[in-house]
Structures are given as structure tokens and as C-alpha cells.
Amino acid sequence: MTSEEILAATERYLMNTYARQPIALTRGAGCRVYDPEGREYIDFVSGVAVDALGHCSEEVTEAINAQAATLIHVSNLYHTEPQVQLAQVLVEYSFADKVFFCNSGAEANETAIKLTRQYATQTHGSERYEIIAMENSFHGRTLATIAATGQARFHMGIGPLLPGIVHIPFNDIAAAKNAVTSRTAGILVEPIQGEGGVVVAEQKFLQTLRELCDHFGSLLIFDEVQTGVGRTGSLFAYEHDGVLPDIMTLAKGLGGGIPIGACLAVDRVARAFSPGMHGCTLGGNPLVCSTAHAVLSRLLENDGLLDRCREIGQYFVKKLYALKETFGCIQEVRGRGLLLGLALNIEGNHIVDTCREQGVLINCTSGRVLRFVPPLTISRNDIDQLVEVLTAVFQKTMSKAVL
Ligand SMILES: *Cc1c(COP(=O)(O)O)cnc(C)c1O
Numbered sequence: 001m002t003s004e005e006i007l008a009a010t011e012r013y014l015m016n017t018y019a020r021q022p023i024a025l026t027r028g029a030g031c032r033v034y035d036p037e038g039r040e041y042i043d044f045v046s047g048v049a050v051d052a053l054g055h056c057s058e059e060v061t062e063a064i065n066a067q068a069a070t071l072i073h074v075s076n077l078y079h080t081e082p083q084v085q086l087a088q089v090l091v092e093y094s095f096a097d098k099v100f101f102c103n104s105g106a107e108a109n110e111t112a113i114k115l116t117r118q119y120a121t122q123t124h125g126s127e128r129y130e131i132i133a134m135e136n137s138f139h140g141r142t143l144a145t146i147a148a149t150g151q152a153r154f155h156m157g158i159g160p161l162l163p164g165i166v167h168i169p170f171n172d173i174a175a176a177k178n179a180v181t182s183r184t185a186g187i188l189v190e191p192i193q194g195e196g197g198v199v200v201a202e203q204k205f206l207q208t209l210r211e212l213c214d215h216f217g218s219l220l221i222f223d224e225v226q227t228g229v230g231r232t233g234s235l236f237a238y239e240h241d242g243v244l245p246d247i248m249t250l251a252k253g254l255g256g257g258i259p260i261g262a263c264l265a266v267d268r269v270a271r272a273f274s275p276g277m278h279g280c281t282l283g284g285n286p287l288v289c290s291t292a293h294a295v296l297s298r299l300l301e302n303d304g305l306l307d308r309c310r311e312i313g314q315y316f317v318k319k320l321y322a323l324k325e326t327f328g329c330i331q332e333v334r335g336r337g338l339l340l341g342l343a344l345n346i347e348g349n350h351i352v353d354t355c356r357e358q359g360v361l362i363n364c365t366s367g368r369v370l371r372f373v374p375p376l377t378i379s380r381n382d383i384d385q386l387v388e389v390l391t392a393v394f395q396k397t398m399s400k401a402v403l
Pocket of ligand 1: 106223
């Protein structure tokens with residue numbers, strides 16, 4: 001099909017849930033994607049922080065091919081080797097003792113919310129169900145996770161929302177101290193608010209949440225769906241702050257492009273689940289688990305892909321600060337590792353459009369924040385090319401503003 005045919009068929013056959021950009025993509029290799037006519041783009045979106053090893057990496061493609069020819073799916077009525085192998089790596093390299101697998105970030109957070117309420121009910125009684133979440137957060141599109149998402153625009157027209165969720169301002173220590181009570185089952189927070197505009201949680205804030213949870217017997221839940229699996233330059237973002245959660249959720253980068261979610265917990269908490277309380281038919285099947293295992297193995301190899309992510313992230317940040325010095329429409333450089341943002345004082349969408357026309361894919365979140373989440377394998381040269389394009393785009397935008 002041509003690009004034009006694909007775009008027309010989207011309109012004809014798909015529900016109108018996405019404001020898609022007007023290009024179709026048919027092929028990917030490394031940090032490049034291609035449309036049917038062969039037009040090339042450098043990809044600084046990587047499927048929204050998913051394709052951590054780039055497109056069709058040897059590791060991911062080989063794992064999929066090998067497992068697809070062996071065993072793809074049998075359900076959780078049985079034990080399977082790839083699932084326990086992946087769980088073992090996640091446990092060995094994190095604070096957690098136990099893992100539950102599902103298909104997406106939203107499902108991982110649903111699991112976290114259910115587990116938190118189960119634990120709270122069993123430990124403290126039925127009055128303990130409140131979940132404290134953050135304003136401007138994003139936790140997914142299911143009814144529970146959308147209720148936890150602290151952005152009113154997602155709540156329109158689908159009420160009544162799941163009760164028992166309270167929102168406080170992100171990074172507001174006083175508000176947290178006020179909100180946590182003996183009704184608090186858990187606090188749900190992203191170490192970096194990705195969809196909320198690439199806003200990094202302050203270490204002191206996370207430390208305070210940990211202390212409050214310890215004091216009230218509540219659970220601390222980190223949503224690392226976007227920050228996890230190497231994105232910030234450490235395997236998990238919580239490692240930067242030295243604050244350990246009781247529960248953590250993963251998804252996006254974990255499967256390197258195939259759908260997987262995971263909810264991890266310490267043993268004391270995980271024990272609140274017993275057979276029949278939760279489940280997922282496709283969750284953790286051999287195909288996705290062997291692929292995710294290949295992604296983690298690559299990240300944990302001794303050649304230092306995580307170190308490289310940190311290093312190249314610093315190079316990237318320096319370039320972004322230089323842009324900020326030059327262009328007054330840039331207010332702030334944000335983020336960590338290869339989860340970076342440029343907060344603007346103008347709308348970002350037309351910048352995204354112009355970059356795409358120049359062969360570079362970026363994304364805009366929260367209206368005015370350009371977000372950069374390239375594959376962790378991105379090169380300095382690709383970053384230089386992005387910066388060149390951004391420079392030209394900002395120059396054009398600024399001269400228009402002057403006129
Ligand atoms: C993307 C995202 C989700 C939702 O993940 P899905 O796989 O789209 O359900 C949840 N939390 C955070 C922090 C995310 O970035």
C-alpha cells in the first residue's frame with residue numbers, strides 16, 4: 001500500500017482515538033524508520049520509549065524468531081521456562097521478590113492498585129483503600145488507571161470514576177504530609193512524569209513519601225512504565241534517588257517492542273495475592289518473556305549500554321542547554337538519561353510537524369514540552385542532526401514571532 005492508501009484506510013476502518021501524524025511507516029532499522037515510498041526518518045520517539053534497542057535489533061528479532069518456532073502461548077494454567085527466567089532477572093536486579101506479568105502499562109498499574117488494596121484490607125481492614133496519586137500524572141487508560149491519572153482532560157464523559165483516589169501536587173512535600181493518613185493504602189508516583197511534561201521527582205519528595213508510608217503502614221508504588229528498563233541510564237529510575245518502593249510497574253521498554261507489562265513487589269506485599277485473585281490470559285507468555293529476557297540481557301551486558309545511555313544523555317543535555325541559550329522560547333531543559341524534554345513557552349505541535357518534514361521524529365507532550373526518547377543506541381551524530389534541524393526550526397519560528 002502507498003502512504004496515501006494507508007492513511008485513507010485508517011480513517012475508514014479505525015476508531016478515531018489518536019491524533020496520528022500524517023505519515024505511514026513500513027520498515028525500521030536501528031534508529032531509522034521508513035515510509036512506503038522509502039522516505040527516511042531519524043526516530044527520537046522510538047514508539048514512545050519502547051524500542052530501547054532500536055528497530056529490529058538482532059537481539060529482539062532473533063529472540064522472537066527462535067521462540068516463535070518453539071512455543072508461543074499456552075496460558076498460565078501451566079509453568080513455562082521463559083516466564084521464570086525473565087522473573088528471575090527482574091528480581092535479581094531490583095528491590096523486588098516477586099513478579100506478575102501482563103500485557104501493558106495500564107494493566108501493570110491495575111495490578112499494583114489491586115495488590116495495594118488487597119494488602120491494605122488484609123493488613124489494616126476494609127477502611128484502608130485510599131490511593132494517593134499525583135496531579136499531572138499518567139498511569140494508563142483503563143478505568144482504574146485513568147482515575148489515578150491526575151489530568152482532568154482524561155476524565156471527561158466517562159464518570160463515575162473509581163472512588164478512593166486522591167490527587168496531590170507533584171513534588172509538594174507539605175501536601176503529601178497533609179494527605180497521608182491511616183486511610184492511605186498506597187502512594188502511586190512516577191520517578192519522572194513522562195506524559196506530564198518530563199518532570200523529575202525531587203529526591204527529598206520521594207524520601208518524604210517513603211517516610212510517610214513507613215509511618216502509616218502504606219505502600220509506596222513507583223510507576224516505572226516509562227522510566228524503567230534503562231531509559232534514565234540506570235536499569236530502574238529509583239536507583240538514582242536511593243528510595244526503594246514496595247511495588248513497581250514496568251512495560252514500555254521491557255519488551256523492546258512486543259507487548260508486555262510487569263508488576264513487581266516485595267514478598268511481604270506480594271503474599272496478599274492468592275490463586276484466583278488476579279490473572280491475565282496472555283500475560284507472560286513464552287514469546288514475550290523470551291523477547292524481554294533478550295532485551296534485559298543486552299542491557300546488562302558488560303559492554304555498558306547503560307553507561308553509554310548516561311553518557312550520551314549528558315551529551316544530549318549539553319546540546320539542549322546550548323539551544324536554550326540561543327532561543328528565548330525555550331524555558332527549561334528537563335529529564336535524565338535518554339528521557340529528555342524541552343519546555344517551551346509556545347505550542348510544540350507545529351515544531352513536531354516541521355521536524356518531521358525535515359526527516360526527524362520527535363513528540364510533544366503536555367502541549368508545550370518537546371520530548372526526546374530515542375533508542376538507547378542513538379549516536380552522537382544523530383543527536384547533532386536533530387539539533388541542527390531544531391536550530392533551523394526555532395530560527396524560523398522566532399523570526400515569525402518577531403514579524
Ligand atoms: C505509557 C504509560 C502508561 C500506560 O502504558 P500502556 O502500555 O499504554 O497501558 C502508564 N504509566 C506511565 C508512566 C506511562 O508512561
